[in-house]
Structures are given as structure tokens and as C-alpha cells.
Amino acid sequence: MIRVLVPSQLHAYTGGASRLEAAGAAIADVLDDLDRRFPGLKFRIIDEQDRVRPHMRLFIGKTAARDIRAPLRDGDELLIFGALSGG
């Protein structure tokens, strides 16, 4: 399983949960798993061309990831952040 950190911007989808577990061998798979459980969540992070939205940030552990095809291993942590986006 992949441990997932969900930012406050998405708590409306997760019922307030910030720490979740999800299944998947790549970031895309994990986001698909989350989207099945929390419909609509993925599209607010990833656009229709599978690009990470400009003000969202993904990390695998401490390593930034911009390609949702990036592989994950069991036990990895996927951190999702809302980056700075203006006032």
C-alpha cells in the first residue's frame, strides 16, 4: 500500500482525512484509486492531459514528481501539496 498525505484543499473530498492509504504501482494508479473512493478528487489535481495542475505539487517521499507515470513501491509515501497560488 501507498501512504498518501492529502492537503487541506482536498479535505472536502476525503471527509477531512489527511492521511490515507491507497493502492497502485504508479502515481496515476494511486490517484485513480483515490478517485474511485472520493469522486472528483483526481481532476482537481491532474488535468485532462494527465499533467499536474500548476499550483499542485506531488512528492514521492522527499523527491518531487511531475509525471504521474512515476512508479511507486509498496510502503512509499505520496505527498500532495497545494503550492503557493496568490492572494
Add this chain to the structure above:
Amino acid sequence: MSDLLIGTRKGAWILRDEGGRAGWRLEGPLFLGQIINHFVADPRTPDVWLVAAKTGHLGPTVFRSTDAGATWAEARQPPAFPKADDQATARAVSHTFWLQPGHASEPGVWWAGASPPGLFRSEDNGETWESVAGFNEHPMYPKWAPPGEGTPDGPLLNQIVIDPRDAAHMYIATSTAGVFESLDCGASWAPLNQGVEANFLPDPNPEYGQDAHFIALAPTRPDRIWQQNHCGIYRVDRPETRWTRIGKAMPPEVGDVGFTIVPHPRDADTAWVFPMDGTDVWPRVSPGGRPAVYRTTDAGVSWTRQDGGFPAEQAWLTVKRQAFCADEATPLGLYLGATNGEVWASADEGESWREIARRLPEIYSLAAAPAA
């Protein structure tokens, strides 16, 4: 009796009419912190409300209510472009800008306009949306919507208008190429910009390239189209194809720049504009700091200033495309929402105005809805 649905840069609010437009009660916020570009009720099914939303971080979506705002759910498939093979030219919806209930003969149908310019259609009251290939994949699209160009809010397909006599007859307004017409429910489009200036291009009278801020059909004469353009106020009476710049009759010291125009629902010769300063560096605020609407009752031959109740000085209002509207009452009620968070109302067809809300966030849209 109407309620007013308010979309702002920081959420949505509702102004409830507490009786005869004499008292108003502010409810909200809804979707606090979300950027609400449009908040609209369906005149065919008044309990259906749609909201176009995004946030600074999150991507765009549409929220739906089928009980006049008591409960909300998110669209299962918001407006989105088709997946592209070439990532270099792949388009993604930045935000949905305009939500349009469909023709009276097509219950459940809605249309959406987006940035970058995109046209989308829903047949299930906004639950799922499909890209309209007739515009979005048109061979001329790269010229009608050049990448990288646009307003501070991005390049826009900012409006969709449907002929009340014919569901297949539509117009759209864009910030990148002006007005287009479709006779086949969006399957094909042709520019409709003859006579409209584009004074920011080498050819000031191009076939396309104009910035159409707002268009409106006269409800009792749908062949009449009013347009508030970046370059003035225009009118065309179809089947004519050449627009006339009726804004030339505005006082020169006021000019005819603005974002929006509101037709009278029962008088095809009457419409209102809210002029803004388009001189020098384009302040886009009330000329001279003295807000006023201007009304024509003769199809744009002449304009009359209406500023009763507005501050006489030092009031620098900006009213955006979606933020000037009318109700259906007699006498007609007019409402405008300003970017400084004030809502102004007139219950006497523009003769006198009063502030009915203040200190809201920057107002993007204001729409009248049948009172619950």
C-alpha cells in the same frame, strides 16, 4: 420576486428578496475560497442551480444543486478537452467561465464556455459534459483562439446565446476572435464580426480577432443582437451581418467602453450599459469616478444617463461581464455587482439606485433567479 446569485473570487452568496425588492438578506458563503466565475439558475427548472468553480490550487469543476441551493454535488465529468496525442498543443480547461441553460425545448441541456476558449455541452443538467468538436476541433481553431493570448483572466469563450425560436441557432462570444454563429446546434461556426473594430490589430476591421465582451438578444425581437465590445457598443438586426457602432452616440467624455449590456425583456429598443474608462492605460473604472448606467430607448440612436443614488464623486466601480442583470418584474429591476464587493439595485428601470450589499469579495457574476 427574484433572488440574486452572486459569484465572487472567494465564494458564492445569495441575496434573498424579502419582499418587493425593498429588503434584501445576504446568505452565504457557499464554496468559501473557491473562485466562482458563474452562478446561474435554470429558468426552465428553477430549482436547478449550477456553479462554475475552481481555486487557486485546484482545477476547475462544476457544482450542481437540484433543490435551489439546499444541497450540492459535484459534476461527475466536468468540462474538459479531449485527450491529445501531442502534449505541446494539448489543451486543458483552466476554468469554466460561462454556464448557459439550453433551449426551452431541450430540458436538461446546458452549455459551458471556458478558458482557453472551449465549448461544452451537457444533456443531464450539468452532471456530465462533452467537448463540442464543431468549435473545439474546428480547423480554424488555432487562428480563432491563438495560444498564449487573452485577457488577464485568460483567453475566453465568454458567452453562449441561444435563439429562443430555434434551439439549433446559437451565437458565442470570444475574447480572441469576436462573435460566431451556428445554425446547426454547434456543429459548425462562422464569424459574425463585420463592422466591429479591433483597434489593437494591424487590420482594425478583420473577419475575426475582435474582443466581444458581451452579447444579448432582444427577447421580444431575437433578430436584434446587442454587443458590448472591447471597442465600443454595437447592434445588428439579422439577417443583416454588419454591426453598427451605436456607442458613437454616447457622450464623448464617457465613451462606449464597458464589459456588459442588458436588454429590456419587453422592449426591443431598450438596453442599458455600464460605461468604464477606456482612455490612456484603460483604468476600466467609472469615468471620472462617477458611476452611472446609460439607457437607450431607441435602439442606440441616443443614450440617457441614469445616476440617481450612485455616489456623485470618488466611486471607481468596475462591473465585469457576468455581473449586470435584470429581473422580470414591472417596472424592471436592474442589478450590478462591482469588483469592490458592492451590489447595487434599481427597482425603477435604472432611474434610482441603492447599495444592497457591500464588503463582499471581488464580484465576478450576478444573476437573478426566481425566489425560492
